[in-house]
Amino acid sequence: MARADLLLKLVRASLSGDSNLIKKVVQAVIAEERVKQHNVIANQLEEALNTFPASLAPSPSRSVTPVLYDKIDSFLYSISPNKPLGNLVLNSLVVNAIREFVLEFARADVLRSYSLEPRNRVLLVGEPGNGKTSIAEVIATELMLPMFVIRYDGIIGSYLGETASRLEKMFNFIKTQQCVLFFDEFDAIGKERGDEHETGEIKRVVSSLLLQIDKLPSYVIVVAATNHSELLDKAVWRRFQIKLNIDKPNKDLIKNWLDRFESNFGHKLPAAKASIVNKLHGLSFAEIEEFGLSIRRRFVLSMPAPNLREIVNFSLEEVEDKKGFNNA
Known part of the structure; x- marks a missing residue:
């Protein structure tokens, strides 16, 4: 029911x-x-x-309170999630945590029969390009829920009290939805209030944000991602029941990714897999995905007689250049 x-x-x-x-x-x-x-x-x-x-439909003469506040689309944008968990290459700890979280929400009625609520707040911490946004989309996909993403350019205002007011409007709308609400770069709005360099306005915004998160019903799932966990307010950490570190892939995960890439590509890469793994190690998942896309683009553009060995070697040279740039 x-x-x-x-x-x-x-x-x-x-x-x-x-x-x-x-x-x-x-x-x-x-x-x-x-x-x-x-x-x-x-x-x-x-x-x-x-x-x-x-x-x-309501007639003009009737008094109606609109569910969509003025310019709500400037605070949020929605996406149609389509990313199953099986599409991602993640370490087993993260996979198990996601599966357990999805199971809790899917069987929320069982938990509630024992006066328990499913957890509904997830904090993802890690460097850019390793799947934090994708994990939020996976959760929405697995639970068949819509996903809303915060637009900071529309939320954060320059006048006193403006940001807190917009946050309140956004949260009032979200409360009418069973959905996944995603905060990317959460440190932009959840900053440490004890930072002496921050203004009083930012501190009021953080206090308002925490209050609004506390008031959210359990059918709204909040997923927040940050590259700078050290900037988050201490009280922010307490609001999230699940905290996951999303690290760069290790060599085992890179090998799993290569196996899947070859299967989808339909061709074996003409190089020792261990050598490719070693050269990709240290890159983010996004950079490894770009390596795969580069191979596929060059393969298609060099048809009907592509030289896959040359394509792979050239793409690996690009990887070495990228690693040198990242270390510079």
């Missing part, structure tokens, strides 16, 4: 005649039922929603 808070929102929307809010709440109920594998009722709700009569 749908959560009581969603049913309450649905009743309030019906009484106010707000058809937009009715649709949003029903969509949230459908998402929750699908998470619980209640596909029959989810399909029936979806069919009913598709036949939602236009005559129920």
Whole structure:
């Protein structure tokens, strides 16, 4: 059965005649039922929603509170997640943590029958290019939830109190959604309040942010990512039940990636795999992915008679140059 808070929102929307809010709440109920594998009722709700009569749209004379605040799209942008866990090459600790998290949320009704709530806040720490954003998308994909990404250019304002006000509007909208809310570069907004170089405004923003996160319902999953964990406020750390370090791939993971790359590419790379692994070691996953894409592009552009050995050797030379640039 749908959560009581969603049913309450649905009743309030019906009484106010707000058809937009009715649709949003029903969509949230459908998402929750699908998470619980209640596909029959989810399909029936979806069919009913598709036949939602236009005559129920609110008339200009009726008092309606809009669910979509002014310029909410300037605070958030949505993506349609399509990245299963099996598509990523991750170490076993991270994979197991994601699987356990997904299981908790998928079986939230079982936990609630024992007065327990699933964890809904994940903090990802690590250097750029190693899969933090992809992990957020994986969680949304595995749970069949929409994903919203914070737009700091729209959230952070230059006037006193403006950022906190925008955060409140954004969170009020998010509370109507069953979704994954993703904060990239979380240190941009969750900075240490004890930093003497920061203004009082930033400190107020962090306090407002923590308060809003505390008030989020458990059906909203918050995933935050940072490259600079040392900049985060100490109270921010306590808000996240799961904290994962996302490191650069070790040699075993690089070998796994190469095996998968050859399988998808349909060709064996004409070089000793151990040698390729050694040359790729030290790069981020994003840089390794770019190495693979470079091989595929050159292979296609040199058809009908591509020399794969030359292509791989040239791509590996680029890798060496990149490593030298990174170390400079």
